[in-house]
Amino acid sequence: MIKLESLKKSKLFWYFKKKLRMKSPDKILFEKSNFNRISFIHRALRKFPQNSAKYLEIGVFQNAVFDTIYLSEKNKYGVDPSTGGNLRMTSDEFFSNNKTFFDVIFIDGLHHYEQCQKDCINALKFLKTDGIILLHDLLPQNADEEYVPQMNKTWTGDVWKVAVELSMSKNLDFRIVNIDHGVGILKKKKQKI
Template identity: 45%
Template sequence: MEKLNKISKLFNKIYYNLFVENFKGKLNYNFPQNYYRWDLIEYLINKYGYSDYLEIGCDQDQLFSKIKIQNKVGVDPSSGGNIRKTSDEFFKENKNRFDIVFIDGLHVYDQVKKDILNSINCLKDNGIILVHDCMPDCLSKQAVPRYRMIWNGDVWKAIVDLRQRVDLEIFTCEMDQGIGIIKKEKNTSILEIKKPARNLKFKDYYANYKNFLRVISVEELKEKY
């Protein structure tokens, strides 16, 4: 996890609020209190008989250590997992294909989008990609550059961007900081926005997040998958 000193946090906060955006609205989500990302992954593994798992961004193995599957690969440049590389380095050399990919690496739009597209290229038929931290509840949790420890980044912009593609079916499950659900299928609800995703502000997200992300509950997710 990225380390921030007090000076960096203060500088980034002042910069963001002066030159990027200053918005005070806060959202209240209905995240389940007893259902987490490892529970969802276990459900999908058991339902579909998945055997090959890839995790991008492992930190201290909070998730990776809980995954029970035949083959699992965890990629992180600093700690956790079982491969010590950046995701870009890993995907450049990877020849394997995976049933399920969990993306929780660098939480900035450009890198998340790159990780998703690279994951799509090594996804098996009927595979699924999960993306963590899609639902920040306030501006400070999604600000880039980062200035607080509890941080989602602007992962949500990658989801918004890719929801405009015709060949990806994407939802976001309202659980555990928001988990994007991506399948290589026909998009049944193409998103239309008036400006590029990278130019959207948190105030745009605040007003439109349910439509932007195509938010569903855990119960609705299990009806679909």
Template identity: 40%
Template structure:
């Protein structure tokens, strides 16, 4: 791990996490389980600790840097091509996993293929397999530039930071699904926090292009700070 900064109480920030600060807060916060750096992992662990959540599913685990640090008792990961193999990683696409799954989860983290159509399916399947009062957490909901939300990950043989079109799936639900409660924490590329509930939808006839997101970001995403997230789920 490349060490860039050390906070007084020895919190370390990796280089890639500093890059993520392009979009959202990289701060140390007091979460339900103690002080930690704000990112997807601490946001998920805050909810797990606060509500004593046990059953966790992660869609898209890659090297396990998030999965491995999640504090839930029962964890399952699903990834067709993980870079690290843990005991409880199932080598499947999320679609294939859900076809035969019969487990209900307390919290499902969607971070698989970053394309709108796939995220639509992942969200719909996740809601079907969510326990009452459970959470769906969705990564990459707040791309900072048009480039970050391109459809194709690879650019000239390289793989620069990519949020894909996840935001469009999130935003469609902000616009048309009043039976959810949705907010997006302004940290680590935008961490969507979704529960079954009732929300005031964002009404608009506009096309879902990047300019629409840019011009309406705060209200469209229901963007909240990390501190507001902690207050909301306290």
């Protein structure tokens, strides 16, 4: 991944910096659509065979997403140190012992830049070749929402910095969809032989 210093070369970085410095920034108008993070996750999962697809969610909370995943119990992994899911541990603990590769990974754990960056690097390591990673909360509305540590009920933290890094990575396909606090879609680019 790219060092924060070099993020300053990215237009997206300065967009966020400027927006978060404003006293009353214009709200990002999330697209009026029936889609949210859940519909994108389901759409991603439909690309893989239902009986063998493997799903990993980092940060599960009240199972709002996890319970909607139609896969069999052995193919869905929900990692959270506090609530929800089926694996009671941090993402670092999970990845340090993991040997499974996943088709779809949803990253929505601790909303600190450094942790989200680590989750992303680990997720890429355990993503199958055609797999898809989704990330949540990439579009903070204002400085309070992005402030670390959390002080606002609606909290994206500063994971937008990971989005800037991803947008600058040459070997990854990445875009942010302007819905549901910002949903990132990440895939490995196909290698040209």
